[in-house]
Amino acid sequence: MAKIFCVANQKGGVGKTTTTVNLAAGLASIGQRVLMVDLDPQGNATMGSGLDKRQLALSVYDVLLESASIAEARAQSDKLVEAGLSYDILGSNRELAGAEVELVEVERRERRLKQALAEVDGDYDFVLIDCPPSLSMLTLNGLCSAHGVIVPMQCEYFALEGLTDLVNTIKQVHANLNRDLQIIGLLRVMFDPRITLQQQVSDQLKSHFGDKVFNTVIPRNVRLAEAPSYGLPGVVFDPSSRGAQAYLSFAQEMVERIKRM
């Protein structure tokens, strides 16, 4: 049975997509079967996994509208296959924004993705869903499908504010739509230990959330930032970089953590 995780944070630009694609690549590199679902109409996780969002024959949009199954719409990236590491991708592009209009009158509209994922449950060990930053019908589909949420966050002054919004959203979804949903953990990303404030916020997170904070810390790393322009996860683009090594450790930590779930 696949473990399904949303990568979410209602604050934009906190490293959700970088975390999704690198965790997907990291898990694939240790033999896990992975499906990456891009639920953001910007399609950055699609592009960052080596698929051209403008050339998608079918996408998560078609799945949500039930005009295609995941088995029909998923794809693999030639670039990743050539690099000897691959995961399945359910891609997206701007078309997906239309789902907000098209699903509005549909019954059980927030469960479309969950139903579609159930059909491919046996194909994967992990399903990772990259959520858009807004609380939309798309994000709700992700949260209704998932066993848990991975929350990437920068250790900055306002980080906790965004977290409060997300925690409230998760509580509401847990109460009304998905009793399985829980926060799996907070992942500290773009971390620079030389900045005192970041160290202080990191300590605060640890004291507030204890075990809910992942042990792995993802450092600020230029190779991770460069990788998307080559259409590759950092883990594939430069496996020896500090950022890639951190995501590989995070993948191991995830595997260990779900054994305890």
Added chain:
Amino acid sequence: MKSANVLILPGWHNSGPAHWQSRWELAHGYTRVNQHDWSRPLRGDWQIQLEEAILRCDERVVLVAHSLGVILVAAWAAHSRNVHRVKGALLVAPGDVAREETRAVLPSWWPIERQPLPFTSILVASRNDTRCHFNLAAALAKDWQAQLVDLGSAGHINAESGLEDWPQGKQLLQQLMQLD
């Protein structure tokens, strides 16, 4: 009604300066609904652009659609909660997205939504339109409960049709703008 609340919806590849839609926009200050990508139209993306354009208007709008823009209106109207914000629609030369060669490049646009439009509409069709057979246009008008106007031989009712400011079309638009 304010001219800015007349929304121009061009089709695939947009309407150039000689197209009657562009001439009307320039002459009367109508508002073109711009799309992110005119050459690779994505139905969902185009729908959300239309929805947002309508929500930006401060009164009920009149839609002036051509070709793929007509199919967009039908797709949007089938799902949106904001159809009450449309007073009427002038639908000109619908694009036949069911044709094999078109379906191959615009897969998400097929099938065409055929349910009745929840606002007054006029569909203008041509007898020698190579992009949409007159019989299909007439069938769409029937399904959408739109008034059908037969323009005779006017090609795809675009810049190549030599309509210039297309005064007959303007009269049809005026009818819609004067609705309560």
